[in-house]
Amino acid sequence: MHIVYHCRDGLINSPLAAGIHLGLLDPAHVPSEGELRALPFYGRSNHVRGRLYPAGTDEKGNNVYTLGRSNAAPFVIKLLSTAVPALFDRDDVLVFFDCDVPGGGLLSSIKCLGRNRKMSYGWAVKLASCEYFRLVQVVQNVRTGLYS
């Protein structure tokens, strides 16, 4: 199974969710700037939207990915899910989880300013931390749904 965490830009929320899923981040406390910087797939500058970035493999052997899909979540999910059997003759299962929280579009845009160094990185992290526990909840729901 391939577990895909997706968000609008694929830079902040989905890497955070993947980090929580893989046990790289502690769900009990908001990660520090250092911890975030240490995440290998967080806020990368050469990020391409539409590309699946492998984040790692979880304890059940499922591959975890992050994905930035602009505002076209239903389109990308439909395309990838139907292309697996139709174009690639495979029966792999892809499961998608939306990491965008309500009202996150604005926050996401502001965070992108941080990424582009037009705003301090620390502020971007503080804004990301507003959503951290909601992301923890998303990941916990995912894990409960998949593994229990």
Add this chain to the structure above:
Amino acid sequence: MKIVYRCYGRAHSSVVASAIHLGRLRPDKKPTYSELCNLKFFDATERWDIGIPTFMGKDDMGREVFTLGLGNQRPLGQTALESLAEVLGCSMYDVVMVDTLGTINWSSRIGGFLSRALKLVPIGRPLVASGIRGSFGRLASLVEGVKRELERIDKEESHLRYRR
């Protein structure tokens, strides 16, 4: 190998290109209005069909032919498919993507928009059919070019197999 003819809504140009590829329309003869309208899936898709590859048939070499609409997300869709191929360990060389949007004229685009987006079928369908008839030569040359290229690849591959 799979051939995917892609356009905006997989309702017109990709359907006609796949019909030419599969021999359902002759490349040297402009189709009539009724021939176009009788094609399976011509001007008959809905908004939610965008993003779903549709199997149209197998050509004389046994290659599967698909149509696909990528809406206004063509670069995103293309990147997503290439990335998926990588993730699955498949080769994108086995899936040939052919863009048909560049071959059609404004009449087809406006007619397609009227018919599919605004549901003004009595106005849109004749307009899109007339537009497709006008750009049929370009569509036919595109498909002929694709077939020639596929034949060349097949020959090279069989030559390589023979040499091995």
